[in-house]
Amino acid sequence: MNNNGDAELVFLPLGGIGEIGMNMYLYGFGPADDRQWLMVDCGVTFPSGEEPGIEIITPDTTYIEAERNLVGIVLTHAHEDHIGAVEELWPRLRAPVYGTRFALTLLKGKLAQRDWGKQVELIEVPYEGRLTIGPFDVEFINMAHSIPETNALAIRAGGGLVLHTADWKIDEAPGLGEPTNVKRLTELGDEGIDALICDSTNAVTEGATFSEGEVAETLKKLVADAPYRIAFTTFASNVARLIAIAEAAHAADRHLVIVGRAMRRIIDAAEETGYWPEHLSYLDEEDYGYLPPEKVVMLCTGSQGEPRAALARIAEDEHPNVTLSRGDWVVYSSRMIPGNEDGIYKVYNNLSRLGVKIIEHHPDGPIHSSGHCRRGELRQMYQWTRPRVVVPMHGEDRHLYEHVNLAKEEGLSALRNVRNGVMARLCPGPAEIIDEVPVGRLLRDGTLLLREDDGPLRERRKLSFVGTVTVFVVVDRKGEMAADPHIVMHGIPNLDEHGQLFAEIAERAIFNAFDGIPRPRRKDPRTLGEAVRRSVRGAINQAWGKKPLCTVRIATV
Known part of the structure; x- marks a missing residue:
């Protein structure tokens, strides 16, 4: 320099x-x-x-x-x-x-x-x-x-x-x-x-990594050998892989069906920029039901087990246009990204219940690179x-x-x-x-x-683990409870290990906190609210082993 x-x-x-x-x-x-x-x-x-x-x-x-x-x-x-x-x-x-x-x-x-x-x-x-x-x-x-x-x-x-x-x-x-x-x-x-x-x-x-050319040859063999429908799931952005699957369908005289918005969006971009070969046609998922099983090759989103993606919905038999049946094949032309294992295995299990054969490897060559x-x-x-x-x-x-x-x-x-x-x-x-x-x-x-450190996000993470309790207490001018406290719980078990209602545990904690505060100090909503909050969280923690988020609302009449 x-x-x-x-x-x-x-x-x-x-x-x-x-x-x-x-x-x-x-x-x-x-x-x-x-x-x-x-x-x-x-x-x-x-x-x-x-x-x-x-x-x-x-x-x-x-x-x-x-x-x-x-x-x-x-x-x-x-x-x-x-x-x-x-x-x-x-x-x-x-x-x-x-x-x-x-x-x-x-x-x-x-x-x-x-x-x-x-x-x-x-x-x-x-x-x-x-x-x-x-x-x-x-x-x-x-x-x-x-x-x-x-x-x-x-x-x-x-x-x-x-x-x-x-x-x-x-x-x-x-x-x-x-x-x-x-x-x-x-x-x-x-x-x-x-x-x-x-x-x-x-x-x-x-x-060194495998070549896409090697992968294309293996995928072509799979399509030629499939007895009925064969579905591929892969990363939608891999245009070369999508074209290889389309070419395999074309060589086997099968119809290519695109299932999933992300897949279609990439193919549209490939067509607009001149990358998608003109001789490779495809059908939308609405045409799927009219095709003989032995004439179908599908491209599906959902290789990482995404719950809203096409393959997950097909595996749960909840897709509006597409189904798979016993004897059909699903090929995972992708790798499992760490952290996605649970979602992918859930799809595997659902496909297995349908009698679908899952292919992750092939003896003749790579199916992913x-x-x-x-x-x-x-x-x-x-x-x-x-x-x-x-x-x-x-x-x-x-x-x-x-x-x-x-x-x-x-x-x-x-x-x-x-x-x-x-x-x-x-x-x-x-x-x-x-x-x-x-x-x-x-x-x-x-x-x-x-x-990421904003308060609402921290609270939401905690809610997903410990639930929440909201307590409403009404106090009169003399510092006495004007009505029974109202308790709303979300994400907290109904009963403890002894069969006692958590609502009763919380209610008892409220009265204990209330009775433990001198009457003049009960008129201070902050003092009373904090005492009730601590008491309820402590009581539930003792019975459950977790401290829920607790909000207390004090009304004076």
């Missing part, structure tokens, strides 16, 4: 490091007190059982909102964990959004549902295009992945060069689009890469690019740890402790951690975005 006064090129993840999903990376250039920032990706993650009522989760952008020097948002590809937060956060960020046609096509559909959607400046970048965004020179480089038009970014500023790989793998037969552009990556290595910010998802796995590089592919990336330093991203702690160790085994320097909120200077000089900034998560609750 050329000497440019006090200017530095820094890297600051707000999401995506120490986790898989919710990708949001900032690159800053300039002196410490006057940096301009480029955001790479703006993604979401999805809630677990620990966030009841929450629909999606995004990074907290408070830091970059305060900086006010965001020159652009660049999208590497169209997966939800890379673009899904744009429709949630753009009013806070208000920067131009750059991406290739397929990513922007999907994003436009999302923004069309927002009142402010037309305000977003969307700038389409041509295939392997190069453009200037503020002080940054950004070059798009084609990478093989599990969705069309995935790009690494060569980011130049002040003479420094950083390669941000995004999600990638090596696949000479990707099924759609071109293979990873090894020639350009090698040329960048010759130019001199200061830092490689690199995918770590499969850094714990040796070897990851979109992320394994250790063998990482070694090749190091050989092509020869960076001064490797900074692992897109992975949980164990993936990042193994990625650092692998880089060092291959003779490269690597930064070990970069996590969300940790700022690293990439150049000039040796790469090192220089600062930390506050980070967190925003949770969409209905139409609101709330910080």
Whole structure:
């Protein structure tokens, strides 16, 4: 990097490091007190059982909102964990959004549902295009992945060069689009890469990922061998996989039926952008009932056991248009994402009750391939690019740890402790951690975005474990109870282990608290309410072992 006064090129993840999903990376250039920032990706993650009522989760952008020097948002590809937060956060960020046609096509559909959607400046970048965004020179480089038009970014500023790989793998037969552009990556290595910010998802796995071409051949055999209906469930965004299944149906003279909105939305985008072959026709789910079983190939959403997805509803025999019967096959052309096991196994069990054969593996070849590089592919990336330093991203702690160790085994320097909120200077000089900034998560609750530590969300988590008690007490002017207390309970057992009603336990606790307060002090609603609250929670805890949320309302007559 050329000497440019006090200017530095820094890297600051707000999401995506120490986790898989919710990708949001900032690159800053300039002196410490006057940096301009480029955001790479703006993604979401999805809630677990620990966030009841929450629909999606995004990074907290408070830091970059305060900086006010965001020159652009660049999208590497169209997966939800890379673009899904744009429709949630753009009013806070208000920067131009750059991406290739397929990513922007999907994003436009999302923004069309927002009142402010037309305000977003969307700038389409041509295939392997190069453009200037503020002080940054950004070059798009084609990478093989599990969705069309995935790009690494060569980011130049002040003479420094950083390669941000995004999600990638090596696949000479990707099924759609071109293979990873090894020639350009090698040329960048010759130019001199200061830092490689690199995918770590499969850094714990040796070897190389299967090719989509190999998967396509196995799926073709499965369709040819199926005696009756055969249904495939996979990640809807994997257009190459969807086309492979459609081609298999076409070769077997079967009808392809699309079941699930997400699947249809991706196919619509693939048609609009020219990726869906014209000779491959398909039917909607309303046509399913008219087809002979031996002529059906289905594409269904729900590979991760999502309860509202098509496959879960079919397995429960609750889908309005589609059924499966004994002897039909369901092929899981996907991997089980950790945390989704319960939902997936529930669908498995429901399908088994219907007599459906579940296929997760095939002796003749792979039925799924990851979109992320394994250790063998990482070694090749190091050989092509020869960076001064490797900074692992897109992975949980164990993936990042193994990625650092692998880089060092291959003779490269690597930064070990970069996590969300940790700022690293990439150049000039040796790469090192220089600062930390506050980070967190925003949770969409209905139409609101709330910080994860907001009181209502904490209360809701607690409600899901301990229930709630609401107590109404009426006190007259003399400090006496004017009527029996009224108790409303939710999420609390009816009886304790001795067969006593919890309502009676609570009522006794109310009277004990009331009688324990001198009559003059009973006229103070705060004093009386707090005493009753403590007494009720304590009594229920003694009988149940859990302290419910308790609200007390005092009325004076």
